[in-house]
Amino acid sequence: MRKIPYLLIIFSMCSACAQKNDSKKLTETQQQTKNNMDTTKLNETVKKAFDAWQSGDAETFTSFFTGDAKLYDDGNPRDFKKFIKDACGHEKFTSIDKIENDGKTIYGQFHTESWGDFKTFFKFNINSEGKFDTLEIGQAN
Structure with missing residues (x-):
C-alpha cells in the first residue's frame, strides 16, 4: 500500500514539471508572435x-x-x-x-x-x- 502514495507523489511532481514547461513554451510562442506583429x-x-x-x-x-x-x-x-x-x-x-x-x-x-x-x-x-x-x-x- 505504501507504493501508491509514492507513485502519486512522483506523478504529481512530473505533472507539475510538465505544466511549467508547457507554460514556458506558450510564453515563447506568444513572444514570437508579438515580435512578428510590428504595428x-x-x-x-x-x-x-x-x-x-x-x-x-x-x-x-x-x-x-x-x-x-x-x-x-x-x-x-x-x-x-x-x-x-x-x-x-x-x-x-x-x-x-x-x-x-x-x-x-x-x-x-x-x-x-x-x-x-x-x-x-x-x-x-x-x-x-x-x-x-x-x-x-x-x-x-
Whole structure:
C-alpha cells in the first residue's frame, strides 16, 4: 500500500514539471508572435481596427466603418456584416510581413479555422470623415 502514495507523489511532481514547461513554451510562442506583429507603421485608425480584429472584438472593429461599408474578397463583393460575424474572433493575422499605402494596407500570414494558414492582405480605404468605407481582403502572393 505504501507504493501508491509514492507513485502519486512522483506523478504529481512530473505533472507539475510538465505544466511549467508547457507554460514556458506558450510564453515563447506568444513572444514570437508579438515580435512578428510590428504595428508601428500602421495608420492610427487602422491600428485601432487591427487591434480590435486581432482580439475578436467585432463591435469595436465595425465601429471604424461606415454603415454601408463595402467588402471585396479577391476583387469579388461580399456581405460585409456577414463576414465580420463569421470571421472576427475566428480568423486573425499571425504575422505582419509588410505595410503599405501610408499604413492602410497590411500583408501577412493569416490563420482561419476553415482554410488554415495562408498569406493575405487587408486594405482599408478611409473616407473624408475618417471612417472606413471599403475593406479589400484577399490572398497575397
